[in-house]
Amino acid sequence: xxxxxxxxxxxxxxxxxxxxxxxxxxxxxxxxxxxxxxxxxxxxxxxxxxxxxxxxxxxxxxxxxxxxxxxxxxxxxxxxxxxxxxxxxxxxxxxxxxxxxxxxxxxxxxxxxxxxxxxxxxxxxxxxxxxxxxxxxxxxxxxxxxxxxxxxxxxxxxxxxxxxxxxxxxxxxxxxxxxxxxxxxxxxxxxxxxxxxxxxxxxxxxxxxxxxxxxxxxxxxxxxxxxxxxxxxxxxxxxxxxxxxxxxxxxxxxxxxxxxxxxxxxxxxxxxxxxxxxxxxxxxxxxxxxxxxxxxxxxxxxxxxxxxxxxxxxxxxxxxxxxxxxxxxxxxxxxxxxxxxxxxxxxxxxxxxxxxxxxxxxxxxxxxxxxxxxxxxxxxxxxxxxxxxxxxxxxxxxxxxxxxxxxxxxxxxxxxxxxxxxxxxxxxxxxxxxxxxxxxxxxxxxxxxxxxxxxxxxxxxxxxxxxxxxxxxxxxxxxxxxxxxxxxxxxxxxxxxxxxxxxxxxx
Numbered sequence: 001x002x003x004x005x006x007x008x009x010x011x012x013x014x015x016x017x018x019x020x021x022x023x024x025x026x027x028x029x030x031x032x033x034x035x036x037x038x039x040x041x042x043x044x045x046x047x048x049x050x051x052x053x054x055x056x057x058x059x060x061x062x063x064x065x066x067x068x069x070x071x072x073x074x075x076x077x078x079x080x081x082x083x084x085x086x087x088x089x090x091x092x093x094x095x096x097x098x099x100x101x102x103x104x105x106x107x108x109x110x111x112x113x114x115x116x117x118x119x120x121x122x123x124x125x126x127x128x129x130x131x132x133x134x135x136x137x138x139x140x141x142x143x144x145x146x147x148x149x150x151x152x153x154x155x156x157x158x159x160x161x162x163x164x165x166x167x168x169x170x171x172x173x174x175x176x177x178x179x180x181x182x183x184x185x186x187x188x189x190x191x192x193x194x195x196x197x198x199x200x201x202x203x204x205x206x207x208x209x210x211x212x213x214x215x216x217x218x219x220x221x222x223x224x225x226x227x228x229x230x231x232x233x234x235x236x237x238x239x240x241x242x243x244x245x246x247x248x249x250x251x252x253x254x255x256x257x258x259x260x261x262x263x264x265x266x267x268x269x270x271x272x273x274x275x276x277x278x279x280x281x282x283x284x285x286x287x288x289x290x291x292x293x294x295x296x297x298x299x300x301x302x303x304x305x306x307x308x309x310x311x312x313x314x315x316x317x318x319x320x321x322x323x324x325x326x327x328x329x330x331x332x333x334x335x336x337x338x339x340x341x342x343x344x345x346x347x348x349x350x351x352x353x354x355x356x357x358x359x360x361x362x363x364x365x366x367x368x369x370x371x372x373x374x375x376x377x378x379x380x381x382x383x384x385x386x387x388x389x390x391x392x393x394x395x396x397x398x399x400x401x402x403x404x405x406x407x408x409x410x411x412x413x414x415x416x417x418x419x420x421x422x423x424x425x426x427x428x429x430x431x432x433x434x435x436x437x438x439x440x441x442x443x444x445x446x447x448x449x450x451x452x453x454x455x456x457x458x459x460x461x462x463x464x465x466x467x468x469x470x471x472x473x474x475x476x477x478x479x480x481x482x483x484x485x486x487x488x489x490x491x492x493x494x495x496x497x498x499x500x501x502x503x504x505x506x507x
Contacts, residue, residue: 001132002151003125003176005169009155010065014104017065018091019043019157020084022076022110026050034070043068050074052083055090065104069094073108080115081123082417084108088127089484095149096132102151103128109158121154121168122175126495128152129179131484135190177311178498181304182491188300189477189489193269193293198244198324201266201296205246205303205322212310215249229367230341231348231359232323238273238330245364246322247372248303250310258506259317261374262306262497263364265357265381266299266324267292273327273353274335294477294489295357298380299324301472301493308498316501321368323360327353339438343367344461349435351443357383358442358457365461375506376405376466379458380493386450387471391421393478396492398422399455402466404507409468412500418492420470429456466507470496 009017021034026048034043048056052074060068071087073079088105095103105128108120115123132148139145154172156163188196188204202218209216221242224233229245236243246266270292271277277289299322306320334340338350344366348359361379368377387397396413398420400406406422413420429452435441440460444453455469475492478485485492 001129001149001176003129003172004151004153005121005165005172006153006155007161007163007165009104009106009153009157014102014153015066016095016098016100016103017068017106018088018095018103019068019070019106020073020087020108021048021050021070022073022079022108023050024076025109026070026072043070045070048072052078052086053090055094057094067098076110077114079108079110081119081415084115084120084123085127085417086483088124089131092128092131092149092152099146100149103149103153105152105154106157107154109156118168118171121171124154125172125175126179127484129176130182133183133186133486135187135486135488137191174312178308178495181308181311182494184307185297185300185304185491185494186486186489189294189297189491191293193326196293196296197241197268197326198266199241201246201268201299201303201322201324202244205248208303208307209248212307214306214310217247219245227343228341229343229363231343231363232325234334234338234340235267235273235327235356235359236325238328238333239326240328241326243323243325245367246320246324248306248320248322250306250318252309252313253315253317256317258375259319260501260504261319261321261368261372261377262302263321263361263368263377263379264299264302265296265361265379265383266322267295267327267357267360268324269293269326269328270295270354270356271327271329273329273356274333275352275354276329277354291477295382296324297382297476297489298472298493300489301491301497302380304491305494305497305501308494309501312498314502316504318501319372319374321364321372323364325360327356342461346440346460347438349438349441351441355442355454357381358454361458362461365458365467369461369463369465374465376402376468377462378409378468378470378497378500380470380472380497382473382476383471384451384454384473386454388474390451391474393474393482394419396420396475397451397471398468399425399452399459400468401425401459401462402468405466405468408504409470409496409500412496412503416495416499418475418496420496423452425452425455425459429453430459433457
């Protein structure tokens with residue numbers, strides 16, 4: 001999708017114009033037509049309330065726009081970036097319903113200080129771009145089928161508004177880059193598990209590295225064995241496709257010694273191993289075996305976030321560390337009750353083969369700390385059903401050993417609406433994963449607080465390095481769409497990590 005800025009949106013011929021209005025603006029035009037600035041177009045709003053979520057489609061008798069879609073923002077004092085995203089999502093979905101290829105988007109005319117012009121434009125672009133997403137690879141409806149809106153023009157109805165056009169064009173360009181990478185992550189998650197396997201990830205990473213001048217290192221199965229990645233290899237024992245550890249490095253600020261690491265869980269399909277997953281009423285929606293091609297969503301989002309930073313030419317240094325394999329059943333499968341070694345030379349008792357994500361992440365985290373020496377690690381993982389039961393599909397869980405960085409990730413979640421909420425990592429959770437036979441156990445002995453015992457397990461592999469764990473199990477793969485967030489893969493975490501990286505304050 002292409003996003004363009006035009007200072008006076010009505011200078012563009014378009015068959016579809018989105019006009020967001022507050023309740024106050026809609027109320028002012030109850031008794032008289034709404035006049036589109038700079039044109040002869042008058043729109044009869046009639047009973048349109050302007051409440052958030054309200055919408056009406058009208059057909060002007062003349063002018064460059066044959067359809068005007070008025071969409072409500074609610075009371076002006078309540079308008080924020082998310083209201084704007086959802087308004088433009090509603091607009092692009094109506095345009096898709098009418099099979100429009102090009103649309104015009106009038107930016108909100110607000111007196112509110114709650115949202116800047118730049119933030120309003122960014123949110124509008126996100127709503128249109130992300131709301132227009134379609135995964136159609138496996139649709140068989142003919143080569144001429146409609147694939148969504150291709151071009152969107154953004155501007156103001158008021159042609160006399162004083163603007164920094166270059167600054168707004170930059171905002172829209174950067175928004176398009178980030179949204180393209182969100183959609184790339186969505187595509188990977190929605191892809192068949194036999195396609196989006198470890199070798200697929202390797203190919204994609206190498207391609208992005210070549211395109212954007214990233215450094216790419218890939219460890220194959222023989223190298224993983226030689227280097228001692230015992231937990232990754234245990235999970236991958238039964239798989240036909242060999243595991244990989246992929247490292248992508250971006251150096252956007254050579255003058256700085258600070259570097260952040262994104263570590264993403266890449267289980268390309270999770271059967272649960274010998275502790276087989278089942279689809280049952282007790283399983284959280286979207287978390288049964290039928291949705292387990294999505295268990296690599298953290299890896300997809302970490303790769304795509306790093307790629308977005310490179311395309312943005314962000315002044316940060318970052319590395320993505322991606323352990324990729326599948327957790328499949330076979331005669332060679334690792335077994336409950338086994339004690340295995342790890343890259344960190346800590347032994348682990350396997351309490352459940354379906355707690356495999358923390359195993360591959362543990363090896364990846366330990367390697368990251370020992371060899372890449374980042375100032376900060378943020379890991380992203382579809383890790384626990386416990387987190388889904390706690391937060392549902394609306395919020396990701398967060399656990400951390402560093403409140404300074406945890407707070408910043410939370411603030412990025414508020415800005416992007418990829419919200420996170422921190423839970424405490426008390427000593428009791430670390431005590432609960434102690435084993436009688438090994439240094440650690442990959443399941444809590446009490447069988448309670450699953451997200452936090454999993455977090456405590458990961459924490460055992462980061463040492464003193466600042467670390468933030470984000471459990472995206474709920475928001476990563478949806479059974480029911482939510483505005484601009486589609487059913488299936490959502491790409492959650494891409495905008496969160498990019499925003500955090502761009503705004504991060506270092507200790």
